[in-house]
Amino acid sequence: MDGRGGPAGGSTASTGGVTMTQSIRDTVDGAVSGGRTVHELVIRAERALLPEGWAAVEIGVTEGRIVAVAAAGARLAGERRIELAADEVLLPGLVDSHVHVxxxxxSEWEGFATATRAAAAGGVTTLIDMPLNCLPPTVDVDALETKRAVAAPAAHVDVGFWGGATPGSTAQLAPLHEAGVFGFKCFLEHSGVDEFPHLEPEEMERDMAVLAERDSQMIVHAEDSRTLADAPTASGRQYRSFLESRPEEAEHVAIAAVIDAARRTGCRAHILHLSAAGALEQIAAARAEGVRLTVETCPHYLVLAAEEIADGATTHKCCPPVREGANRDALWQGLLDGTIDCVVSDHSPSTPELKEVDTGDFGTAWGGISSLQLGLPLLWTAARRRGIGLEQVVRWMSSGPAAVAGVSGKGSIVEGGDADFAVFAPEREWTVEAAELRHRHPLTAYQGWPVQGAVTRTILRGDEVDGARPRGRLIERS
Structure with a gap:
């Protein structure tokens, strides 16, 4: 099976109108004829999303791992049992590889307890935390250990970490890599916090050469600082002023620099939160020639549009910005044709004061959208209007980011994988209320939005996440 959740291969057989692989049929035969293994947990679902597609299954879980995936009717025995309701489907736990905790x-902006509760409420069972906005930033091993000490007792889902690449930090890359970070983040323009300075393209390339020797990756906030310096300065309540201060060209120039550096060094490179759909052509061309390049986008770029953002709505400010509706449509096409690999939240919260909710000033407000809990219902609501199936949406948010980040055992319902699941009712309708969300502050760009699809429970390594007792573990690059 590949990182996009493609077919595992093998012949297929049909049972009761549900297609299953030969390996699943063999599991059924073994369960019936070879004695009864008692699993710690058995989950029964009429619709479960496997790498091969939808199937009616029974899943056996022992010691937090999926040890059996059998067709419905296998009569797997378990000490505990979960049976999904008729309107619920079983999904792999989502993986969000772009979260600012x-x-x-x-921690007055956000903390591991609140962020991971929000993640679990949205069906996310694994998140990877960004190396900035925390103090100290994760640019050396001591800072990483400090962050791990804070996260370990508070995490309700599994948590991994990105390292940071900042001016003068080259010597810290190898130690952080050995300490288990999933890769390194850099900015090509001001990060928003002074303690995490941006790299010039030349230093980014030097760092990428170091990472290439270790088959690590550089993940890049790709907006060009010089292009932004030449753009108008944002001020006031009009969203158009902010949009003009972050032109598409800044992304195009920065992405070209990343491609050039990846081509010359052989390093794996990842473009974070792609906003400018006009860059898709150069991304596709680079990949076609063999440049090791992956790309993500975010729900806000796929469901919001600049024309619809009201004056003073600083809850909608993010960097790079939400662009026009035609750009949004082109990003969807980039997902469908495979140029964009995955969809992640870029959850970047702050206090209400920093978001300037009282003044509505786009020039001074913090740039970040809080959406960790809402990604799946937002994306599913928009996708179904476009005729896109739930299975594709989930793969963009599970096996896709797991493959990009290199998170093993996550993002797919397969034997040997972690028993991480989201139970989802795709037809249930509800309205987003900021006060009911689990992240720290009741701020959201989606207040009052009607959405379809509700996460009804989240299961982490076979245990339901209850939001009371932290069950998450700290994970490392394998």
Missing amino acids: NDPGR
Whole structure:
């Protein structure tokens, strides 16, 4: 099976109108004729999303791992049993590889307890935390250990970490890599916090050469600082002023620099939160020639449009910005044709004061959208209007980011994988209320939005996440 959740291969057989692989049929035969293994947990679902597609299954879980995936009717025995309701489907736990938890140091913005509760409420069972907005930033092993000490007792889902690449930090890349970070983030323009300075393209390339020797990857906030310096300055309540201050050209220039550096060094490179759909052509061309390049986008770029953002709605400010509706349509096409690999939240919260909710000033407000809990219902609501199936949406948010980040055992319902699941009712309708969300502050760009699809429970290594007792573990690059 590949990182996009493609077919595992093998012949297929049909049972009761549900297609299953030969390996699943063999599991059924073994369960019936070879004695009864008692699993710690058995989950029964009429519709479960496997790498091969939808199937009616029974899943056996022992010691937090999926040890059996059998067709419905296998009569797997378990000490505990979960049976999904008729309107629920079983999904792999989602993987969000772009989350700013901000803890320690700015825990008044967000913290591991609140962020991971929000993640679980949205069906996310694994997140990877960004190396900035926390104090100290994760640019050396000591800072990483400080962050791990804060996260370990508070995490309700599994948590991994990105390292940071900042001016003068080249010597810290190898130690952080050995300490288990999933890769390294850099900015090509001001990060928003002074303690995490941006790299010039030349230093980024030097760092990428170091990472290439270790088959690590550089993940890049790709907006060009010089292009932004030449753009108008944002001020006031009009969203158009902010949009003009972050032109598409800044992304195009920066992405070209990343491609050039990846081509010359052989390093794996990843473009974070792609906003400018006009860059898709150069991304596709680079990949076609063999440049090791992956790309993500975010729900806000796929469901919001600049024309629809009201004056003063600083909850919608993010960098790079939400662009026009035609750009949004082109990003969807980039997902469908495979140029964009995955969809992640870029959850970047702050206090209400920093978001300037009272003044509505786009020039001074913090740039970040809090959406960790809402990604799946937002994307599913928009996708179904476009005729896109739930299975594709989930793969963009599960096996896709797991493959990009290199997270093993996550993002797919397969034997040997972690028993991480989201139970989802795709037809249930509800309305987003900021006060009911689990992240720290009741701020959201989606207040009052009607959405379809509700996460009804989240299961982490066979245990339901209850939001009371932290069950998450800290994970490392394998």
